[in-house]
Amino acid sequence: MLIAFGAGICYIGFMKTTIDIPDDELSDAMRFTHAQTKREAVVTAVADFNRRRRMTELMKYAGTCTDLMTVEELQAQRRRE
Secondary structure, eight states: OEEEETTEEEEOSOOOOOOOOOHHHHHHHHHHHTOSSHHHHHHHHHHHHHHHHHHHHHHTTTTOOOSSOOHHHHHHHHHHO
8 A cells, every 4th residue: 555645655554575485485385375376375474473473472471360260269159140
């Protein structure tokens, strides 16, 4: 998406980049993601990579919250209601 901004041009939402990706790796990415275009394969692969990294970061906090109810406490509360 291009937006005219004064004397220049402002790109919003994406940027065009030239990268050298080995053909066999790109072919595999297209096959695994069922992408119809190279761009779609790269965007899907990058999004998946970022999602996995965010999940890894969140896993550091697994089991560290002491403010949540245990299963037993939740069941006891449900019996009282």
